[in-house]
Amino acid sequence: MNDLNFPILSALIFLPVAGAALLLLISRSNESLIKWISLIVSTAAFIISIPLFTEFNKSTHLMQFTEKHSWIPSLNINYSLGIDGISILFVLLSTLITILCVLISWNSIKAKVKEFYISILIMEGAMLGVFCALDFMLFYLFWEAMLIPMYLLIGVWGGSNRIYAAVKFFLYTLAGSVLMLVGIIVLYYQSGRTLDILELTAKTYPYPLQLWLFWAFFAAFAVKVPMFPLHTWLPDAHTEAPTAGSVILAAVLIKMGAYGFIRFSLPLFPEASRAMTPVMLALSVIAIIYGAVICLAQTDLKRLIAYSSVSHMGFVTLGIFALNLQGMEGGILQMINHGIVTGALFLSVGMIYDRTHTRQISDYGGVASVMPVYAAMFMVFTLASIGLPATNGFIGEFLIILGGFRANQWAGVLAATGVIIGAGYMLWLYQRVFFMETKPKVAGLADINLREIITLLPMIILIFWIGVYPNVFLGFMHESVKHLLERVNSGGAHEASIAKNILEIIK
């Protein structure tokens, strides 16, 4: 139902794309005009997304602000958009993050400014598309469309080893999501030629098919999350991407994988998901501890934060596959928190990188005495990252450990150790960069100016807002998550012999 009778979601998706088109027309030379237009467009997108926040009716799990037009009638594929409790927060996060990216790369991007802002705006359109799509085809279209701008962002404006990182990122994600494409097609025929997510979730599928499709979807989503064995693209992509690139990558792109699990893998394949939870929990716990411990030995600033997001996303997947209310809500909230916190961390690293042009931690030292305001803000982000109460990190992590512990005690306990190691590497990082005597390389740095403060301010507000009064955000998800869990925990009876059915499927 769409009580706003104004196609708000389509406007939200295609405004940035239109902005990008507008940028095409502007000549390459007056860069300031390009920058201002992209800022105006991204803020406009944010303003449009605010009514979503206020008009959202929290008492129902049904999709809201829905739109449905036929797209390829002959194949019964239609252009349908809609958001519910789970996806609304991501839409807001994406619009907010894009503004910050435009602000952060105000004067750090010198070459090919026009293409840069076009990629950012198209990126935003694709991101929003992924979160609002209700038709599998549309979802897959936005899912893959987002690869191109990200590939260019890393490849063209990246660091020294950017080409390797960009190609690795592209092939990693493509290989995974291409298997999902076949999964979608098989699903299309199994469910009687429809791709509408709501219709698909209503049907039940034979268990062996669910298993195959679960693993096909796992290939696509696990690469994006990134879950343990498939994560090696993340550190390279992060270290080589420009600041805006790694912020978008950390804040929103990674969330799509986990969002995919929640929106598609769980409701579509309830038995398979239930059967696979032990594997998933194990992978998540490994990711948490593996990511945290490896951070202890990192020498590159961005690489350390990248591995920390591997650890944080391990928490998220733990929460999701705990398959209980606390775990799931904790997982979703932790995705938002991680987006804010790691996004902010990358923004601040970008600011310091613009000044010192080095990412080696050993080059830094005693920055607090030189840039006190910057140090204070970075401290807030560090605390949120290690999940200190009153910051958003704690709410997410506590609910996840609670949910994880309920699902599987070992998973809960081992995940809780991740919190300790997390405090270890983050504080050690903060100490090596900010405390101790000031290194010559850092001596004469100017503290962050007004623009940079404005970039970080919304993040700090959100951190404390979610930390102190999370009900505003948790309130969105209650109904949707309850509905989802009913579907996952009750969905369909469990067939007996697996081997026989799999053969029948393949022949």
Added chain:
Amino acid sequence: MPFVMPDLGPVMPEIVMTCLALLILLADLVIKRKETIAFLSIASAAIVTYLLAGSAGITFKGMFIADNYSLFFKLIFMLNVILTVLISVKYIAIEKVNFGEYYSLILFSTLGMMLMASAGDLIVLYLGLELMALSAYVLAGFLRHDIKSNEAAIKYFLLGSFASAFLLYGISMIYGLTGTTDIYKIGEEVNRLIGESKISTSSPIHPFTHSPLLLSIVMFAAAFSFKIAAVPFHMWAPDVYEGAPTSVTAFMSVGPKAAGFAVLGRVFLTAFGAARIEWTGILIPIAALTMAVGNIVAISQTNIKRMLAYSSIAHAGYMLLGIIAGTSEGMASVLNYMLIYAFMNIGAFAVVIMLRSEGFKGDNISDYEGLAKTHPLAAALMLVFMFSLTGIPPTAGFMGKFYLFMSAVSAGYVWLAVTAVIFSAISAYFYLRIVMYMYMKEPKAEVQLSASPGIALALAITVIAVLIIGVLPSKVISVARIAAAGF
């Protein structure tokens, strides 16, 4: 019996095409400015396209079938002609082979394709094929002074005649078995033959062992695989694509391949329809091999024309999926993919042609370094085509592939679709290398672009088509489904 003149309505486009081609041949003697000849040939293509609309029906006692199926292919051929002529106007001037015969040969080759598309009889099919092939051999060797072009022509000629010899052997075998060369009658006859042999071999599902029929099917498969450059009959494609003038390569990468698929579809689905299990058994390994070789060997290419050759081999592999599906949906997906393939392929070649300027060959991949900095628009166009060839969503390439894989999965070939999907992921590697060279490397030499109104128009058509079909494919898919309704 008195000679009654067969109804020439359905064949009118071909007749008009012949006359116009001859007209252009003559006009070439009179007019010195070759651009007008180019313009004339585009006009004639336009006239023929207009005539196509009205021409539906069967004449010459079943030898010439102008149904929706052939109509769709003829549209692709016309599109191919128009775009090729547009991009070759300035190109052949640069290559200093600016003769009028070039355009008439292109028209004759297209005429051959049109005949193949609507051939109802094996004899007409063979003659159409030879007409197309002969003009293609000459076009391939058009750069008389360039050794590579000669070598391309001789290779194409020898292997072409070798393959058509096999085709003839197949035709003679089928003629011997069924006593007729009309495709539909052969279909009925083959049906009867299989019926008999199935009774004799007791088990119905086990494929029959009527070896002469099998042999002729294999002969046909070999000849058509040669035309669409499917493995193991693909060896000619890379050398010929590299040697031939780029505009001819563009023409050859779309025209003959589409004609090959038209004939493959017609013969295999109607004539050998009853023996479907057998020839799918043949085509599945061929398709898998084609995708494998096409994508893998393309990775280590340094010459862009050779890389695009292997990429077109790979695309032939993808399209075979639709034929293997065997359903009308499968055929529709092939038609749809063929049209999209035409746009993106010619677009890519157009950019390659733009890079060819006085004294700068521009067909090595390393020549593309830093193109985004020197010519951002050209680089952006190439980016769109590369992503479309890989099959990344917002572009038409993805829609084509998606519909192809859908028809393959609906026919139960899930594992074939998975291999196809994995290979298209591998293909991302070498398509991306081009984008990487253009955007992520500093320009070496100062590259001069030889842009002309013709190429600009062709690029505009192709890039708009690729993007529009990418976003709104429903129109093309429904037309393709109507066209393939017959099977």
Added chain:
Amino acid sequence: MLPELFFGYYASAIVIFSLLVVTRSNPVHSIMWMLLLFFHIAGLYLFLNAEFIAAIQVIVYAGAILVLFLFVVLLLNLREELKVKKFIGSWPAGLFIAAALLVIILSVVKSFVPGPAGKYSIEFIKQETHTKALGTLLYTDYLFPFEIASLVLLVAIIGAIVLAKRKKGN
């Protein structure tokens, strides 16, 4: 018994001559053997009472195409051709493939059953004379392919001129 004998002669002659054509080092000798081959093939056609085809074979094939071969061979004055080895390095592979294909086709041909008979019985042709029958069919039912054949020849001419004719300038 006579027809078998007659066929035996022709078949063996054809096979031997084609082998000679393919294996002679001097192209001119090959062409001569080819000429003999064509005559024997024409004879075979007569045996199969396809007189017109036999005539075409002799006139077009032997007369025109072979002559063209001869011109080109002489044009390219391949003197040194005799001394150079005539087979490519990996010729046994070629032999093996050809032989294998032959074996397979022979095994297939054994169980060959021809399709239904058409209406042009041998007596009808004798009575109608082969050329007349062929002509009527060619210009009524098969008029369309005939026209295409003419186009094929036209394209051949254009192609030959475009590629081979020496341009005024260079």
Added chain:
Amino acid sequence: MNNYLLIPFLPLAAFLINILFGRKYLKENSHWVSILAVAGSWIVTVITLLDVLSGKIINEDLYSWIVSGEFKASVGFLIDQLTVVMLIVVTTCSALIHIYSIGYMRGDKGYYRFFAYLSLFTFCMLMLVMANNFLQLYFGWEGVGLCSYFLIGYYFDKKSASDAGKKAFIVNRFGDFGFGLGIIMIFLTFGTAYYAPVFSQAKNFAAQTVNFLGYDVHLMTLIALLLFCGSIGKSAQMPLHVWLPDAMEGPTPVSALIHAATMVTAGVFLVARCSPIFSLSETALTVVALTGAITALFAATIALVQKDIKRIIAYSTISQLGYMFLAAGVGAYGAGVFHLYTHSFFKALLFLCAGSVMHAMSGELDIQKMGGLKKYMPITYWTMLFASLSIAGMPGFAGFFSKDEILWLAYSGQSPVGKFVWVIGALVAFLTAFYSFRLIFLTFHGKFRGTHEQEHHLHESPKTMTVPLILLCIGAVASGWVGIPHLLGGGAHFMEFLKPVLGHSEANATHTEEWMVMAISTIAGFSGIGLAALFYLVKTDIPVRLAQKFNTVYKTLWNKYYVDELYSFIIVRPAIWTAKNILIGITDARIIEAVVNGVPKGLGEFSRILRKVQTGLVQRYAAIMALGLLIIVAYMLWR
């Protein structure tokens, strides 16, 4: 308006004002903001004390913090007897230390930052104490941990200070790990995280066992021990005590406030607050008692040989905290809290005196380089002397009443380890007296052993520092009087006051034994002081000879039983080693990267091989075509 809200939110407001406007506007006079706030809280605390005395218990929620399904946690306040006692302790010490810090921190660069952190600490401690549910307790818990990290690492340009801060926070995190799991177990068993319902229903879960990580464990014991993990971390008990001695890197007022009076006592407060749970499980209580006793003994022995004045007092704090846990372990929660109450006064006083000594000696900490400061700093000397007397348990002083109460209840209580623990307690009392007075004699008596230039600067601290010393001295002495036991005619008002919350342990032993226990502890105290006088005033060579003779013992004590080295060897270094070598070296680099880079390289290699097939010879192409045809036909015919 329920004015108790002001108690925590005044310091919070002070913190925000200082941190936001401190650097530019307030600079030197930013201390006024904090002091006014803490004084305000003190006044409101007194008012609430009067309310509680008149029987008004408050337990209400401000707003619901986390709501997720049936899990509900809110920011809520519970004001009962225990809370009020803690409030008094926290606000009084905090106020006095604020005033003391004006003098101590004068002229420091980050002046505003120091007071901001102090106010933030006070806010967190108050939230911890006043919580009515476990989540807000956890919030306060981690909040004070954070402030101790800030304040220990206050001089952040010193590597040792920032290391100490980081160490404190991480060790606390180890404790909070267990504490968090405890809270989760509580929620999973009781279905709620609020104190009231949890403590009331605790009884009917008494006999239940639960499967925890595969082992069947008594439920209450499990929860109690998990909560106890938190208190070990926070109150620096064995094995998580390593951070407290290093925390002396922070400024002295910080040590006084956080590492003496308030934060470290949070562990005891937690055990006291959750007494209903602890008392349900025998094993948990014995564990608490033993840990307390062992830690007390362990810390006291180390304190004997320390040279740094602040380190000695730090180890004495650990030892005294051991006492409080010993009390709680034997069921005498009231006595534990009473000792906490008195200890916070004289320990804060000891630290502040040490601070003023350090101030006078321009930063010198080694007591061997001091001596004879009596005549230069009379007020500091006398206040420190009273504090030492009180800690040594001299009759009449606060320490005597609270320590004696603990030893008596240990001896007489029915806890199985009661007697054994009492013996250790008495021994520790002797050691405490000994090292306290070793400190007094070495610093104030004898001749000056420092450099001439230091001697020249010796002066008494300014009034802003001495006034708090005097006030605290009064507290150190008088605070015990409120809990004089029945034996000595007092009304034991303190224990009576806390009875409704903590219940009371009946002592089944005769009066004579009570006198005997009191006598033993007094004698232990006097002999400790006498021995110290003998060693350090009369025959100063004995300690040196003893040190040589028992050199190994001396060295282990000096190196704090090598615990720090042990931890870094077991935990820190292997973690970093695995990260560097195994994770980066092997898994990431070889296994995953090998696959990830291997596949494209393999494809590239295969592609180069395939390219060679394309030799450019027409006849090879034709041969491959024919071969392909051959294979297909063969496959078709003989399938």
Added chain:
Amino acid sequence: MVPLNWYLILSAAVFMIGVFGFLTRRNIIIIFMSVELMLNAVNISLVAFSHYLQDMRGQILVIFIITVAAAEAAIGFAIIIALFRNKDTVHVDEMDEMKG
């Protein structure tokens, strides 16, 4: 009466000799001749079929095959002459400008 199969055997033999010649000879002219041989083999089988099937279609196809063969020969030699002018070799295995 000579059975049909004999003709087929003969045509198969000649066809395979043509294939052999095509695959092994170095001189392009001889390769051309091998192609002509293959086409003649097909012609033989077609005429045989049309004789035994009593149907004229085969012979009509033979006529068209001959015309196409003529056209092919013309174009083939044109290409050879063009090639000869640039590289004056007639041996196929020397034409490997393009490989890989």
